[in-house]
Amino acid sequence: MGNFLLRRLLLLIPVLWGVATLVFLLLHFIPGDPIDLMLGDSALGTDRETLRDQLGLNDPLIIQYIRYFGDLLQGDWGTSLFSKKPVFEEIMERVPATMELMFGAMVVTILVAMPLGLIAAVKKGTWIDQGSMIFSLLGVSIPNFWLGPMLILLFSIHFDLLPVNERGGLEHLILPALTLGTSLASILARITRSSVVETLQAEYIRTARSKGISELRILLRHALRNALIPIVTVIGLQIGVLLSGAIITESIFDWPGLGNLLISAINSRNYPLVQGCVLFIAGSYVMVNLLIDLLYAYLDPRIRLS
Amino acid sequence: MSRPPGRIRLYSLILLSFFVIPALLAPWIAPHDIGQMDLIRQLETPSFDHWMGLDENGSDIFSRLLAGARISLYVGFWVIGISTVIGVSLGLLSGYFGGWLDIVLMRIVDVLLAFPGLLLAIALVAVLGPDINNVILALSALGWVAYARLVRGQVLSVREEEYVLAARTSGMPSWRVMFLHLLPNILPPVIVQTTFSLAGTIISESSLSFLGLGAPPGTPSWGAMLSEGRYVLWEAPHVSVFPGLAILFVVMIFNLLGDALRDYFDPKS
Numbered sequence: 001m002g003n004f005l006l007r008r009l010l011l012l013i014p015v016l017w018g019v020a021t022l023v024f025l026l027l028h029f030i031p032g033d034p035i036d037l038m039l040g041d042s043a044l045g046t047d048r049e050t051l052r053d054q055l056g057l058n059d060p061l062i063i064q065y066i067r068y069f070g071d072l073l074q075g076d077w078g079t080s081l082f083s084k085k086p087v088f089e090e091i092m093e094r095v096p097a098t099m100e101l102m103f104g105a106m107v108v109t110i111l112v113a114m115p116l117g118l119i120a121a122v123k124k125g126t127w128i129d130q131g132s133m134i135f136s137l138l139g140v141s142i143p144n145f146w147l148g149p150m151l152i153l154l155f156s157i158h159f160d161l162l163p164v165n166e167r168g169g170l171e172h173l174i175l176p177a178l179t180l181g182t183s184l185a186s187i188l189a190r191i192t193r194s195s196v197v198e199t200l201q202a203e204y205i206r207t208a209r210s211k212g213i214s215e216l217r218i219l220l221r222h223a224l225r226n227a228l229i230p231i232v233t234v235i236g237l238q239i240g241v242l243l244s245g246a247i248i249t250e251s252i253f254d255w256p257g258l259g260n261l262l263i264s265a266i267n268s269r270n271y272p273l274v275q276g277c278v279l280f281i282a283g284s285y286v287m288v289n290l291l292i293d294l295l296y297a298y299l300d301p302r303i304r305l306s
Numbered sequence: 307m308s309r310p311p312g313r314i315r316l317y318s319l320i321l322l323s324f325f326v327i328p329a330l331l332a333p334w335i336a337p338h339d340i341g342q343m344d345l346i347r348q349l350e351t352p353s354f355d356h357w358m359g360l361d362e363n364g365s366d367i368f369s370r371l372l373a374g375a376r377i378s379l380y381v382g383f384w385v386i387g388i389s390t391v392i393g394v395s396l397g398l399l400s401g402y403f404g405g406w407l408d409i410v411l412m413r414i415v416d417v418l419l420a421f422p423g424l425l426l427a428i429a430l431v432a433v434l435g436p437d438i439n440n441v442i443l444a445l446s447a448l449g450w451v452a453y454a455r456l457v458r459g460q461v462l463s464v465r466e467e468e469y470v471l472a473a474r475t476s477g478m479p480s481w482r483v484m485f486l487h488l489l490p491n492i493l494p495p496v497i498v499q500t501t502f503s504l505a506g507t508i509i510s511e512s513s514l515s516f517l518g519l520g521a522p523p524g525t526p527s528w529g530a531m532l533s534e535g536r537y538v539l540w541e542a543p544h545v546s547v548f549p550g551l552a553i554l555f556v557v558m559i560f561n562l563l564g565d566a567l568r569d570y571f572d573p574k575s
Contacts, residue, residue, distance in 0.1 A: 143554070240422030247424065
């Protein structure tokens with residue numbers, strides 16, 4: 001396990017370096033003058049020079065690149081243009097809200113997908129199976145920037161059951177979590193169904209049945225447990241979808257998370273903050289993937305030996 | 307290839323008659339001029355004259371929806387075109403020649419895949435500015451990756467097949483082996499990928515427009531229409547309902563077509 005961990009960590013370095021370089025290049029090859037983009041064409045010459053100096057844009061590109069990397073490694077992610085706060089600090093203030101939203105979406109996903117996939121598998125070929133698969137198709141195809149407003153229309157405006165906008169108690173989390181979690185739940189329901197269908201045909205299930213173990217116990221303790229590996233794999237693979245979906249969901253519900261910060265930074269042309277947000281989101285995605293890989297290796301020894 | 311391609315024909319026919327042809331003919335078949343504004347009648351609910359009602363500028367939503375289909379089709383066509391040409395070529399080269407080319411390419415792929423979902427497209431459009439062509443550029447910059455990985459994997463699995471070895475030993479130039487022998491044999495998964503990618507591209511374009519990063523304000527992109535609709539959700543839900551249904555419908559049919567094609571090409575899956 002130690003060797004595997006080391007190998008995975010070493011592989012991480014070029015990827016993180018590539019991500020940071022790409023983000024750097026992105027903002028340094030903007031067509032036109034970045035100062036124009038940030039301040040607008042009508043800004044005073046002295047303001048432009050001050051900002052240019054502040055961002056170090058007068059130095060050659062290679063010097064800027066080395067300084068950018070040095071600063072990053074020392075934890076200096078630059079200064080947000082308007083609030084004058086360190087970018088990293090501003091990002092960290094928003095992390096809990098995004099984590100809360102993603103956690104909520106994950107709970108929705110598991111609560112919806114597991115029972116749905118399980119029932120569909122047990123009732124394979126019946127209308128229940130077909131119904132759950134139609135739900136799954138709809139869920140994958142529905143854009144979350146439409147689902148969100150429709151949920152608001154139904155549950156907040158029409159039935160007046162749930163609040164919209166602002167982060168608060170559990171009732172504030174329900175609609176955003178549903179919006180973000182639906183597509184993942186649909187994918188997961190499909191995977192759960194096919195995975196359980198497959199395990200239900202296994203020899204050990206027949207053995208369990210012949211021993212007279214109750215059907216419910218077989219389903220939960222034998223079938224679902226063994227069907228979990230592909231399910232966990234899909235959850236891991238879809239973390240990225242959740243992260244990028246969070247950007248849109250936060251924008252719909254005015255949720256004070258990272259995605260909302262990124263979009264408002266883009267709209268106010270606060271490029272140091274845009275750079276920080278993109279870097280942070282991509283970096284944490286890479287880290288989460290690493291954790292998931294390690295989890296597999298822990299669960300399934302065959303992976304770490306290959 | 308056991309199942310008859312009936313489902314494939316059905317879904318293709320639905321897409322042609324409800325999406326592609328109306329999109330192509332939009333300027334001629336739209337019942338109203340999309341630039342026509344009638345501020346006195348803004349947010350009017352659906353009626354015989356305006357099937358889907360009027361938006362906040364008093365423009366006909368149905369006509370704008372048709373124009374939006376044209377934008378989705380335009381973006382989808384270009385993004386898929388650029389992504390497949392680049393992705394398939396790089397995947398072929400990488401899988402066929404291997405070596406440093408393969409190593410460099412796969413590291414670039416790793417870096418691009420480190421950006422979850424739309425993040426890189428959002429960042430690119432943020433610096434390039436909101437414009438449909440920039441959206442195409444941003445989505446293609448990421449879109450080719452899926453094809454390159456897919457084709458590379460496929461090439462690796464057929465590279466040692468006898469017909470490829472026969473072609474190589476007979477002295478055929480590499481490009482002919484790649485394009486005449488390898489490509490036709492790995493085409494089915496590429497076609498399936500293209501179908502799913504079209505669905506994904508329509509959603510991505512709409513997402514960017516929804517965030518205000520895609521089509522410039524006033525353009526009748528489906529995502530932009532939804533974005534404008536959410537500010538009048540209370541008084542005029544119809545402004546949001548129809549563009550969303552259009553996206554849902556088109557994306558769902560593309561997904562069904564992709565499933566059908568996959569079943570047809572690879573009955574085992």
